[in-house]
Amino acid sequence: MEMKDTGIISGNGDEQATLVVVFLRGGADGLTLVPPVGNSDYYKVRPTLAVAEKDILKLGDANCGLNPAFSGLLNIYKEGGLTVAPGVGSSDKTRSHFYAQDLMEHGGQLAGGWLGRFLRYREGRPPSALSAVALGKAMPEVLRGAPAATVMESLETFSLGSGSGPTESLQTELGALYGAKENILGPVARDTLQALGRVERLRREDLPPENGAEYRDDSFSNGLRQTARLIKARVGLEAVSIDLNGWDSHIAQSSLISPLMTLLSEGLAAFHRDLGELMNAVTVVVMTEFGRRVAENSSFGTDHGRGGSMFVMGGSERGNVLGEMPVIETGILVGPGDVPVVTDYRDLLSPILIRHGAGRAMDKIFPEN
Amino acid sequence: MKPKISDDLSRRIFLRGAMGVSLFATSGCEKIEDFLGMEPQEGPVVPPSGEGVDLVSHVLNRLTFGPDPSEYARVKGLGVDDESAVAFFLEEQLSPNEIEDKRTQRAVRRLEAIHAPLGELYEYKEDHLLEQLTRATLIRATRSRRQLFEVMVHFWSDHFNIDISKKECRWLKVADDREVVRKHAMGNFSALLKASALSPAMLWYLDGRENRKSGESEKPNENYARELLELHTLGVGGGYTQKDVMEVARCLSGWTVRGKDRFFKGKVEFHADAHDDGAKVVLGNEIASGGGRKDLDDILEIVGMHPSTARFLGRKLCIRFISDDPSEASIKKVAGTFLSSNGNIKETLRAVFATQEFLQGPRAQKLKRPFEFIVSALRGVRARVSSEMDVVDYLIRMGHAPFQYPTPDGYPDIASPWTGTLLWRWHFAIALARNEVSKNIKVEEEVLIEKAGGVDGLAASLLGRNPSVEEKAAIERSGEPLALLMASPGFQWK
Numbered sequence: 001m002e003m004k005d006t007g008i009i010s011g012n013g014d015e016q017a018t019l020v021v022v023f024l025r026g027g028a029d030g031l032t033l034v035p036p037v038g039n040s041d042y043y044k045v046r047p048t049l050a051v052a053e054k055d056i057l058k059l060g061d062a063n064c065g066l067n068p069a070f071s072g073l074l075n076i077y078k079e080g081g082l083t084v085a086p087g088v089g090s091s092d093k094t095r096s097h098f099y100a101q102d103l104m105e106h107g108g109q110l111a112g113g114w115l116g117r118f119l120r121y122r123e124g125r126p127p128s129a130l131s132a133v134a135l136g137k138a139m140p141e142v143l144r145g146a147p148a149a150t151v152m153e154s155l156e157t158f159s160l161g162s163g164s165g166p167t168e169s170l171q172t173e174l175g176a177l178y179g180a181k182e183n184i185l186g187p188v189a190r191d192t193l194q195a196l197g198r199v200e201r202l203r204r205e206d207l208p209p210e211n212g213a214e215y216r217d218d219s220f221s222n223g224l225r226q227t228a229r230l231i232k233a234r235v236g237l238e239a240v241s242i243d244l245n246g247w248d249s250h251i252a253q254s255s256l257i258s259p260l261m262t263l264l265s266e267g268l269a270a271f272h273r274d275l276g277e278l279m280n281a282v283t284v285v286v287m288t289e290f291g292r293r294v295a296e297n298s299s300f301g302t303d304h305g306r307g308g309s310m311f312v313m314g315g316s317e318r319g320n321v322l323g324e325m326p327v328i329e330t331g332i333l334v335g336p337g338d339v340p341v342v343t344d345y346r347d348l349l350s351p352i353l354i355r356h357g358a359g360r361a362m363d364k365i366f367p368e369n
Numbered sequence: 370m371k372p373k374i375s376d377d378l379s380r381r382i383f384l385r386g387a388m389g390v391s392l393f394a395t396s397g398c399e400k401i402e403d404f405l406g407m408e409p410q411e412g413p414v415v416p417p418s419g420e421g422v423d424l425v426s427h428v429l430n431r432l433t434f435g436p437d438p439s440e441y442a443r444v445k446g447l448g449v450d451d452e453s454a455v456a457f458f459l460e461e462q463l464s465p466n467e468i469e470d471k472r473t474q475r476a477v478r479r480l481e482a483i484h485a486p487l488g489e490l491y492e493y494k495e496d497h498l499l500e501q502l503t504r505a506t507l508i509r510a511t512r513s514r515r516q517l518f519e520v521m522v523h524f525w526s527d528h529f530n531i532d533i534s535k536k537e538c539r540w541l542k543v544a545d546d547r548e549v550v551r552k553h554a555m556g557n558f559s560a561l562l563k564a565s566a567l568s569p570a571m572l573w574y575l576d577g578r579e580n581r582k583s584g585e586s587e588k589p590n591e592n593y594a595r596e597l598l599e600l601h602t603l604g605v606g607g608g609y610t611q612k613d614v615m616e617v618a619r620c621l622s623g624w625t626v627r628g629k630d631r632f633f634k635g636k637v638e639f640h641a642d643a644h645d646d647g648a649k650v651v652l653g654n655e656i657a658s659g660g661g662r663k664d665l666d667d668i669l670e671i672v673g674m675h676p677s678t679a680r681f682l683g684r685k686l687c688i689r690f691i692s693d694d695p696s697e698a699s700i701k702k703v704a705g706t707f708l709s710s711n712g713n714i715k716e717t718l719r720a721v722f723a724t725q726e727f728l729q730g731p732r733a734q735k736l737k738r739p740f741e742f743i744v745s746a747l748r749g750v751r752a753r754v755s756s757e758m759d760v761v762d763y764l765i766r767m768g769h770a771p772f773q774y775p776t777p778d779g780y781p782d783i784a785s786p787w788t789g790t791l792l793w794r795w796h797f798a799i800a801l802a803r804n805e806v807s808k809n810i811k812v813e814e815e816v817l818i819e820k821a822g823g824v825d826g827l828a829a830s831l832l833g834r835n836p837s838v839e840e841k842a843a844i845e846r847s848g849e850p851l852a853l854l855m856a857s858p859g860f861q862w863k
Contacts, residue, residue, distance in 0.1 A: 109534055111532040129791065139766065145773065145774075145775060148766065149765075151766070172846075174857065184788055185861060188789070188791050189791060364776055
């Protein structure tokens with residue numbers, strides 16, 4: 001079997017919609033990412049950490065805005081490519097990173113993650129070799145249970161076999177053997193080899209980002225850049241998971257998360273620009289396991305809370321604020337003083353998954369919702 | 370195939386096993402074996418030599434997790450011809466308790482947590498229990514001589530699927546595996562069904578513990594009742610109605626299990642005051658009022674031996690052992706035996722293996738699921754595995770980690786949902802052959818080739834037949850016989 005890269009891998013002209021899940025691990029402070037606008041209580045409980053009203057990037061007449069670090073995302077919002085969702089979270093009340101991440105990635109008390117179940121149960125033909133990719137060292141919970149998932153740190157380190165020694169001659173022979181016999185693995189082998197061929201070519205050519213996009217040189221931006229390369233190479237990519245770690249800001253919050261917000265914003269903006277019109281078939285969800293306590297603590301940090309802020313970026317978004325920033329006043333706050341969860345994360349995800357072809361599988365993806 | 374076997378012969382088979390042990394016992398390497406939990410058994414290797422898969426290889430492919438290199442010769446030697454050899458093999462495998470399997474048992478015994486009594490399971494961390502249970506499952510599938518038994522354990526684990534992630538199943542699935550699935554895997558279906566119905570883990574998984582009717586306004590929880598009919602017994606289209614589901618739920622109301630915050634955690638009990646004790650009608654059978662806890666037995670008797678159940682199970686067994694799309698004739702035969710033997714699982718299996726379709730139908734046309742692929746590779750190359758968890762990563766990437774299927778229908782048993790796993794099968798094949806899965810998994814390709822009498826012999830031993838001209842050429846050109854063979858199409862099918 002010849003390794004051409006002109007064929008179609010995914011059976012639908014390779015117009016594969018791709019869902020990218022960015023997980024901000026550690027519990028990102030929703031009130032810093034998306035600060036409330038015109039809310040005087042916010043400044044009372046956050047004397048040192050509040051974002052000054054004049055610095056907040058306003059989103060029309062919404063009662064919340066974007067942190068100034070997200071200036072790169074403001075234009076995307078204005079063009080209608082970004083949804084901003086305050087007060088999103090899960091039913092988790094443990095405020096434990098471990099439990100809250102598990103719950104949010106599993107989508108309930110179920111084996112594997114919701115993204116894995118999406119791939120297993122969604123309508124259409126079974127996932128192909130590179131349908132699901134986790135950029136990183138380990139398989140994230142959200143992708144567990146997918147019928148096939150690939151973990152790679154980068155395209156450069158990804159290969160058949162565990163990296164030592166070439167596999168070209170094995171691939172050639174496998175192509176011949178699988179091509180010789182009529183059974184359902186024949187076409188799959190051809191697609192798989194084609195996907196490997198395209199990855200190989202990507203590696204060789206290392207095409208620069210398009211539309212003047214410039215990625216920073218950090219692992220998050222690199223992950224997004226690899227994702228964009230895979231999308232452009234039409235390898236049948238449907239689901240991607242990328243983590244951005246380090247949001248657990250108990251102490252000296254601003255110095256900790258300001259640089260992270262810049263990484264997040266610049267990474268997403270470069271990705272958006274790089275893909276250009278291809279963004280029409282791409283959705284990026286930015287989520288975190290929980291938001292943080294409303295009142296800052298004595299070490300200029302915040303503690304684990306409930307409602308957080310999430311973002312959805314993509315061609316099919318309408319560019320709005322989903323729901324409203326909950327009012328920050330005592331009596332409304334939950335538990336030890338947390339932003340209440342006004343939108344369940346599954347309600348944020350469901351319409352996206354349906355758009356990506358979940359069809360009737362939604363009750364299997366989120367059976368408890 | 371004649372199922373009859375004389376006492377003399379069973380003794381002979383037993384002795385063969387016993388001789389095997391004594392050889393090992395005197396070899397003085399018991400300690401090392403203990404360390405290498407999955408140190409493979411040795412024996413002369415005489416690979417298959419037919420152009421196609423012969424009956425012995427076919428039976429080994431379907432009744433086991435794939436043959437060890439010496440298994441073909443051993444089974445071949447059990448009879449004067451292939452038919453009698455597989456008949457003896459089948460009888461051997463149908464009496465698992467008589468097969469000597471000490472090494473496997475010893476390896477599993479070290480996994481202390483999974484042997485803990487019900488209530489004590491809660492003393493372990495959930496992750497630790499899952500790890501130990503997964504390791505035990507891999508050790509048994511890879512090492513046990515009771516292969517058909519282990520295959521049936523897998524079958525029932527899917528049939529009565531429990532997702533270990535749900536609530537207290539995290540602790541209780543261990544007991545379900547031991548007391549329900551393994552205890553009854555080759556016993557009687559009615560006993561298995563009852564054990565499952567009263568399994569603490571199942572009461573959690575399908576919400577049976579919430580099913581109560583204490584007053585007029587309270588509605589029974591129908592979750593278990595529905596799956597009992599749809600997945601465990603009659604099957605969709607098995608002739609039950611929504612009304613039947615509701616009536617079954619009424620019959621089972623009042624059964625519950627104690628949660629982890631109480632004394633006697635995990636204990637199953639019947640609360641008469643939460644039971645709907647009125648009269649019910651299930652599938653046309655009247656169940657008189659006042660039955661109390663006996664309602665459960667009545668219900669299970671009605672659904673367990675229902676003709677639709679026989680058909681549904683017959684079909685699933687045929688799909689498991691014969692083909693993704695088994696013939697009506699095979700299903701009928703198996704279903705008939707299921708009913709006439711009163712749900713005797715061994716008799717029902719005999720019926721499966723006696724069908725024309727099994728004996729003469731297409732061979733090597735059931736796709737190995739990822740778990741079977743990995744285990745058959747480990748067995749086929751006599752891998753020395755000292756850490757079973759090192760292959761679990763691959764199972765996770767291929768979406769087939771044991772006890773981690775989210776919905777009650779269990780992992781699918783046909784080819785199409787698994788085709789996307791090819792990339793990772795190749796990845797594993799190459800890594801295993803190159804000794805790159807991990808430092809805890811060792812394969813000696815040269816020794817394998819030498820023992821099999823050459824590369825063609827190795828190919829035949831892995832494929833269950835002589836390699837074709839194309840395969841020989843590909844092996845030669847690739848320069849990596851073992852990697853190519855395990856990644857090749859021939860090794861994906863059983």
